[in-house]
Amino acid sequence: MGQRAPQRRGARRAALLAATMTASLAVGCTAHHGSPVDDGRGQSRPPAQTPAQSPSAGGTVAPAAGPLLAVKIDNVPAARPQTGLDSADIVYAEQVEGGLSRLMAVFATKLPKSVGPVRSARVSDLELLRQFDEPALAFSGAQHKLLPLIAKAPLRSASPDEVSSAYYRGVDKSAPHNLYLHPNKLLSSAPGAAALTTGFHYGAAPTGGKPTASRTVRYPAARFTFTWSGSKHRWQVSEDGTPTVLTNGKRVAPATVVVQYVKIRKSKYHDVLGNNTPYTETVGSGKADVLRDGRMYSVDWKRQKATDGTEFTTSDGKPMNFAKGQVWVVFAKS
Structure with missing residues (x-):
């Protein structure tokens, strides 16, 4: 992860990002679409299908009011116990370097007060997240060659370098396993179940x-x-x-x-x-x-x-x- 942006710039960036993320996707928001895999080429995306099924009610719901939040979660023993996972609608578990695991928690119907520890993104995340409409991705950083692909991808990148005021360091663990996110610094409210365009x-x-x-x-x-x-x-x-x-x-x-x-x-x-x-x-x-x-x-x-x-x-x-x-x-x- 790179050096943190100054607090004042981070606060302005957080306010702008939060305001943008709460805009309704139903009014015809059009996103730039980057690579689903490794090549960085653009690709258009059809509008989200509505109505969608609610995981809590099992029925149909209104169109989503904004983007959902995906957070990369540290999952090595030193990072446990974690915070906020119980509020996630979906938790994805993937294999990373050295045969270890990492989680990606997806929040649409409820935002916890805090979630973490937050860790870095992986190239597979870009393909997985294409199923959602411009999701906000919270992550601690990424391999430097991957950062340009993240910048081109159809998502709203929200790393500490971009939104420093949304993150804090906990005192219960040592770095790098102590970076946490305040989701309400990125989204003013949860977008609702219709943002979960998973096909489930x-x-x-x-x-x-x-x-x-x-x-x-x-x-x-x-x-x-x-x-x-x-x-x-x-x-x-x-x-x-x-x-x-x-x-x-x-x-x-x-x-x-x-x-x-x-x-x-x-x-x-x-x-x-x-x-x-x-x-x-x-x-x-x-x-x-x-x-x-x-x-x-x-x-x-x-x-x-x-x-x-x-x-x-x-x-x-x-x-x-x-x-x-x-x-x-x-x-x-x-």
């Missing part, structure tokens, strides 16, 4: 499924375990063998977990130690396991282009309904 469907569970008490997903140097709690009706998360508990004492427990099998290949980027940055391909098709209500469903997934959401379908071709509440999507190597 919510509703009653399909028939079938395999009774499942626990499921573990392993990366070379990290692992996630999701254990069903019948009393809480949620999948309790553990990471690297330790229960995932937030700074407010809450156990992280999504209603639905998706283990999505994808291609994970080498990119042209490396970290400061020379480790290659994996590229997670989220456009394409493949298999996935969906965990909900104590059962596992084997499904197919498809995302034809970067501006689309991801369709999950059962063996009979019908949409796979997710349970109401938070969704975790863990990208696993196919």
Whole structure:
């Protein structure tokens, strides 16, 4: 991460960004579209589809009032416990350098007072975020060769260098694991469920499924375990063998977990130690396991282009309904 901008300039930038981000997308806001992958070329995007399904109500909602917020979250043991993850609508887990993991929390229906620790972006994030309309991306920085692609991408970059007044350093952890974000310094309010243009469907569970008490997903140097709690009706998360508990004492427990099998290949980027940055391909098709209500469903997934959401379908071709509440999507190597 580069040197922080002066506080006065950061405050003006934060005010301008917050005002811009609360503008309605329904009045015909047109975004510049950069590369979905590595090449930096522009591409137009069709308008967001409305109405959309609400993850909390399961029905239809009005068009989104503004952009949602995506935050890159540090996920190594030194960064835990984390803050604000329980307010996220979706949490994506991806493999990064050295076989470790990193999270991207997506907020549309609720903004926490604080979220973090915030860490750096990856090239795969640009493709994943294309499904949303100009999302705000909060991140601590990025590999210097990636920064021009982020600048060209159809998102609203909100790093500490650009919006310094939205960030602060906590005292509970050592740097670089102590950078936190005040989301209300970027967005004055949550845009609502219609901003979640993911293609996800919510509703009653399909028939079938395999009774499942626990499921573990392993990366070379990290692992996630999701254990069903019948009393809480949620999948309790553990990471690297330790229960995932937030700074407010809450156990992280999504209603639905998706283990999505994808291609994970080498990119042209490396970290400061020379480790290659994996590229997670989220456009394409493949298999996935969906965990909900104590059962596992084997499904197919498809995302034809970067501006689309991801369709999950059962063996009979019908949409796979997710349970109401938070969704975790863990990208696993196919």
